[in-house]
Amino acid sequence: MKDAIILGIESSCDDTSASVVAGCKLLSNVIASQAVHSAYGGVVPELASRAHQQNIVPVVKQAIEKAGIGMKDIDAIGFTRGPGLLGSLLVGNGFAKGLSISLGIPLVEVNHLQAHVLAHFLYEEGESHESPNFPYLCLLVSGGNSQIIVVRSPFDMEVMGQTIDDAAGEAFDKCAKVMGLGYPGGPVINRLATEGNPKAFSFARPRVPGLDYSFSGLKTSFLYTLRDELAKNPNFVEERRADLAASLQYTVIEILMSKLRLASKQLGVKRVALAGGVSANTGLRAAFEAHRDRYGWQIFIPKFAYTTDNAAMVAVTAYFKYKAGDFCPLNLPPFARVTV
Numbered sequence: 399m400k401d402a403i404i405l406g407i408e409s410s411c412d413d414t415s416a417s418v419v420a421g422c423k424l425l426s427n428v429i430a431s432q433a434v435h436s437a438y439g440g441v442v443p444e445l446a447s448r449a450h451q452q453n454i455v456p457v458v459k460q461a462i463e464k465a466g467i468g469m470k471d472i473d474a475i476g477f478t479r480g481p482g483l484l485g486s487l488l489v490g491n492g493f494a495k496g497l498s499i500s501l502g503i504p505l506v507e508v509n510h511l512q513a514h515v516l517a518h519f520l521y522e523e524g525e526s527h528e529s530p531n532f533p534y535l536c537l538l539v540s541g542g543n544s545q546i547i548v549v550r551s552p553f554d555m556e557v558m559g560q561t562i563d564d565a566a567g568e569a570f571d572k573c574a575k576v577m578g579l580g581y582p583g584g585p586v587i588n589r590l591a592t593e594g595n596p597k598a599f600s601f602a603r604p605r606v607p608g609l610d611y612s613f614s615g616l617k618t619s620f621l622y623t624l625r626d627e628l629a630k631n632p633n634f635v636e637e638r639r640a641d642l643a644a645s646l647q648y649t650v651i652e653i654l655m656s657k658l659r660l661a662s663k664q665l666g667v668k669r670v671a672l673a674g675g676v677s678a679n680t681g682l683r684a685a686f687e688a689h690r691d692r693y694g695w696q697i698f699i700p701k702f703a704y705t706t707d708n709a710a711m712v713a714v715t716a717y718f719k720y721k722a723g724d725f726c727p728l729n730l731p732p733f734a735r736v737t738v
């Protein structure tokens with residue numbers, strides 16, 4: 399039997415994306431990012447909603463063309479229902495609903511965070527690919543989340559630990575901001591870190607029990623270091639940028655990996671996946687590889703294209719739900735906040 403063809407739509411934040419999959423095989427993934435926010439140092443919700451309105455039709459059209467299919471070939475539409483910015487979500491939700499009515503095909507709602515976790519099942523034609531067996535652990539790290547999730551099946555996920563304040567991506571972004579590095583800061587810190595000494599500065603580590611994370615103390619400690627050093631030398635940040643970035647990145651990775659090691663040990667699970675925007679970080683990827691070599695972990699690291707928000711992961715999640723007959727009614731509203 400041929401695999402179901404799913405159109406995925408993602409509009410939770412500032413990327414408008416559409417993707418077509420046949421089962422878990424990717425046929426297309428189109429992303430329109432919104433440059434408009436960079437001038438404001440963060441995503442402006444109202445501008446994001448407007449840009450989604452401008453982008454959604456051409457993005458979906460392109461995804462269908464690139465996949466080499468016609469509208470009539472689509473078996474179901476999957477869309478990100480939440481969490482995210484409400485105005486942004488409304489654009490994708492409304493579009494998906496309208497299209498499902500006009501095509502007379504089922505609608506599948508997708509939780510954005512679950513989609514990040516299931517992105518590891520996507521594969522491209524001709525690519526050698528290994529999906530994780532269940533159960534596996536997933537470290538989901540983005541601008542809004544830092545979670546350790548145990549994944550027992552596509553529909554059975556449990557958050558074992560999460561941040562009690564800032565997310566890891568937020569720590570990168572906020573520290574980058576005080577160094578005058580622009581937004582988003584994560585990629586800039588990553589680039590600078592390759593030229594710096596990770597042990598040049600030592601920042602506070604959280605003492606949070608169990609598998610939870612905290613990054614606000616690190617942020618404050620970083621801020622105080624800057625304040626104290628700038629009082630002695632006004633050129634401190636310029637002179638030590640690379641060392642500051644490397645030490646910050648080193649500390650964030652240490653915090654993330656120490657709890658992940660604990661989770662792996664406690665649960666006896668050595669299949670460990672990485673997901674979310676911060677998984678683009680090359681230091682974090684290297685730390686995963688080091689843990690594979692040292693602790694015998696089987697690791698799953700996403701391609702760079704699937705670290706940011708994308709509809710391919712939404713489409714593949716919708717495929718799993720479609721197979722299980724898990725459709726949603728047309729009157730379902732989007733939700734802004736929630737975890738997996």
Ligand code: KG4
Pocket residue numbers: 411539540541542543566567568570571582583584585588674675676677678679680705706707
């Ligand atoms: O998942 P994502 O695209 O969306 C949000 O949750 O907003 O994650 C974005 C986050 C931002 O905080 C950004 O600075 C961070 O991911 N990020 C990185 C890197 N690339 C993106 N952080 C560290 N190193 C990177 N290379």
